[in-house]
Amino acid sequence: MNCDTARNRMLAVTDPAAIPAALVEHLEACSGCQAWQQLLTRIDGAVVATGPAAYAGKAKQALLEKFAAPKLVVAKSGSGIKLNKPAPKAVVVVQPAAPRRPLGESLARFWPAGVAAAVILTGVLIWSSLRNGKSDGPTVAAVPADPFLDKVVTAKVNLDRAPDATARLNVLDVLGSDIHTEARTLAQFTPGAEMESLAAMYDKVVGEAMFEQARGLNLEEKRANLPKFIEHLSKAEQDANKLAADAPPGSVQPLKEMARSAQKGRIALAQLMQQGQG
Amino acid sequence: MLDVVATVSAVPSGLDPPQLRTGQYRVSIDVGHPTGDEADLIRAAQAGDRPAFAQLIERYWDRLYRWLCRLTRDATSAEDLTQETFLKAFAAVGRFQAGSNFRAWLFRIAQNNFVNLRRAMRHNRQPLVPEIVEERRGPVAEALSREALLLVADAVAKLPSDFRGALTLRVEESMSFRDIAGVLGITEETARWRVFKARQKLMAVLAPELLPAGSNESKMS
Numbered sequence: 001m002n003c004d005t006a007r008n009r010m011l012a013v014t015d016p017a018a019i020p021a022a023l024v025e026h027l028e029a030c031s032g033c034q035a036w037q038q039l040l041t042r043i044d045g046a047v048v049a050t051g052p053a054a055y056a057g058k059a060k061q062a063l064l065e066k067f068a069a070p071k072l073v074v075a076k077s078g079s080g081i082k083l084n085k086p087a088p089k090a091v092v093v094v095q096p097a098a099p100r101r102p103l104g105e106s107l108a109r110f111w112p113a114g115v116a117a118a119v120i121l122t123g124v125l126i127w128s129s130l131r132n133g134k135s136d137g138p139t140v141a142a143v144p145a146d147p148f149l150d151k152v153v154t155a156k157v158n159l160d161r162a163p164d165a166t167a168r169l170n171v172l173d174v175l176g177s178d179i180h181t182e183a184r185t186l187a188q189f190t191p192g193a194e195m196e197s198l199a200a201m202y203d204k205v206v207g208e209a210m211f212e213q214a215r216g217l218n219l220e221e222k223r224a225n226l227p228k229f230i231e232h233l234s235k236a237e238q239d240a241n242k243l244a245a246d247a248p249p250g251s252v253q254p255l256k257e258m259a260r261s262a263q264k265g266r267i268a269l270a271q272l273m274q275q276g277q278g
Numbered sequence: 279m280l281d282v283v284a285t286v287s288a289v290p291s292g293l294d295p296p297q298l299r300t301g302q303y304r305v306s307i308d309v310g311h312p313t314g315d316e317a318d319l320i321r322a323a324q325a326g327d328r329p330a331f332a333q334l335i336e337r338y339w340d341r342l343y344r345w346l347c348r349l350t351r352d353a354t355s356a357e358d359l360t361q362e363t364f365l366k367a368f369a370a371v372g373r374f375q376a377g378s379n380f381r382a383w384l385f386r387i388a389q390n391n392f393v394n395l396r397r398a399m400r401h402n403r404q405p406l407v408p409e410i411v412e413e414r415r416g417p418v419a420e421a422l423s424r425e426a427l428l429l430v431a432d433a434v435a436k437l438p439s440d441f442r443g444a445l446t447l448r449v450e451e452s453m454s455f456r457d458i459a460g461v462l463g464i465t466e467e468t469a470r471w472r473v474f475k476a477r478q479k480l481m482a483v484l485a486p487e488l489l490p491a492g493s494n495e496s497k498m499s
Contacts, residue, residue, distance in 0.1 A: 011477045012470065014389045014448075014455065035489050036481070043430060043480055050346035050431035051450065057357045060339045063364060099364075192326070196428035248369045249326050 006033050016040045150180045165216035166225055172213060173229050176206040176265075180236050183239045183258060187243055187251035199254035203261040206233060211268040228267050233269070237262035320380055323371045331371065335364050338381065343452065348446045349392050349439055359395060363388040380454070385461040389443070396439070402407055426488055433483040437476055444472035 006026045010016050016037065019027060027034050155175040162168040179202045186194060214226060240259035244252050316337070322330035342363060346356035366387050374383055434442060440462075447461060449454045458469040 007481075008474075011481070036485065039485060039488055040477065040481060042418070043484060046427055046430040047434055047445065047449045047480075050427050050434070052344050052353070052356070055340050055343045055357075057353075059357050059361050060335070060343075063361055064332050064335055067328045067335060067368075082279065086280045116389070147394050249324070 003030060006030070010037055010040055016044060046262060078251055148178070148182050151175070165213045166221055169210060169213045169217075169225060169229065172205055172210045173232060176202065176210070176236070177232065179205060180240070180258065183255065184239070184243060187247045187255060192250040195251045195254035199257040199261070202258045203264075206236070206265040207261040207268075210265055211272070214269055214272050215274075224272050226273050230266050230269050230273075233262045233266035237266065284334070298474035316380060317376065320371065320374060321376070323368070324374065328368075331364075331368050334367075334380075338384055339364070342384065344450065345385065345443070345446055346388055346392065348434075348450075349443050351435060355395060359388060359391045362391050366391070379457060379460070381451075382457045382460045385447070385451075386463070389461055389463070392439075392443075426484075429484055429487055430480070433480050436483075437479060441472050441476035441479065444469055448473050 001023075003273075005024050009020060009023055013020060027037060080170065153174065153177070156170055158171045159168055162171055179198055183195065183198045183202065186198060210229065214222065214229075217225065237259045240255050240262060244255035244259065247255055285390045308495075316334075319330045319333050323334060339360060343356055343360045346359045346363075347353060350356050350359065363384065367384055370387070374380065434445070437445065444458055444462060447458045448455075453461070455466050455473070458473070459466040462469060462472075
């Protein structure tokens with residue numbers, strides 16, 4: 001047997017330390033191939049021996065804590081998101097409040113208390129929008145800092161300042177998009193109650209509040225503005241359906257509800273346009 | 279995978295392959311499918327049990343990270359990819375088929391993440407930074423000099439990532455060629471060929487340095 005053939009066979013076996021029977025005779029007669037086979041065997045071990053340094057970062061522990069931590073229970077005031085009358089003073093009770101863990105910016109924004117507060121604040125905000133932007137003063141205080149909550153607060157401020165229904169529709173459109181974006185990421189990490197809260201919030205914004213504002217537009221304003229919102233809702237509906245297809249258990253249903261809310265809002269706005277044209 | 283530490287206290291006379299020395303060896307037995315305990319954890323995770331998934335993270339983080347370090351040659355990228363892999367795995371664990379190989383499935387997600395990262399790196403023209411390796415002492419390390427180990431580490435780092443990934447799955451994870459194929463999304467034959475080529479390239483670099491003069495030359499017998 002040729003040495004090249006023997007060595008190629010040794011390279012191809014699963015474990016070079018286990019010499020195939022067909023090669024034994026050659027190895028016994030060829031000291032060069034014996035040495036070569038010994039080196040090949042040692043190299044496999046040396047690859048393991050010269051592996052990367054043992055993991056010493058913090059991401060593993062942070063991720064473990066994220067998954068091992070018990071879910072937060074969020075108690076909401078009963079009528080925090082009612083539409084037909086002024087909301088009572090919103091109260092956010094979070095228990096038991098585990099300390100916030102550093103898991104990078106992307107995870108920090110998923111703080112469930114922020115979502116819960118945002119849900120309640122959105123209820124207040126929608127009620128505010130239905131009163132054509134008349135401010136009812138500060139409603140929620142002392143809630144944790146959270147990028148998403150900041151967006152909701154900003155939306156409320158903008159709604160209060162909006163001069164007309166068109167401006168309020170634009171604010172609600174942005175808010176709907178923010179909720180959708182939040183749900184897109186939250187779906188992967190905290191399926192369940194938080195996602196359900198977001199879905200409910202989304203329905204109030206795009207399924208109800210936008211329609212209420214659109215009703216206040218005249219025919220010209222409807223023609224000028226509604227197609228843009230209809231298109232946004234159509235894309236949001238498709239996106240939510242796609243996300244639901246890949247989402248973990250606990251996020252699928254809320255995402256489907258969000259798709260239905262977007263569909264409901266889209267159809268309602270389209271009907272308003274048709275009525276105006278009729 | 280079952281990890282067993284075996285101690286060889288003496289090598290019987292007449293059985294003296296040079297690679298077998300006294301000392302401790304870690305023997306990995308690939309069982310190919312989740313063990314009972316692991317299958318329970320996976321089922322719980324599929325039902326939304328987050329602490330159960332945390333146990334799977336605990337079980338596989340270091341191995342996944344080590345392999346991704348091999349691929350990326352950058353500890354920070356490897357850490358990010360490891361975290362991303364587990365988050366994606368959690369999102370998709372509902373679709374994991376009971377009875378199939380969870381480890382291979384997890385490494386497959388990691389491989390996809392790595393491919394995406396490599397694509398982005400190419401796009402941004404940012405080279406992956408070689409990471410300094412740690413030398414772990416053990417029977418093999420003792421059998422080869424420190425200089426030889428550095429040669430091995432350097433040669434492995436210079437392998438194309440496709441070959442490096444396949445070789446390290448074989449020698450570090452003791453994966454079968456079939457599982458390597460599953461992880462890398464290639465055929466079993468291609469997996470075998472990649473390991474073959476990786477070993478061949480390593481030997482081409484190392485044999486002239488580490489073998490006695492004349493041992494590396496082939497001859498007819």
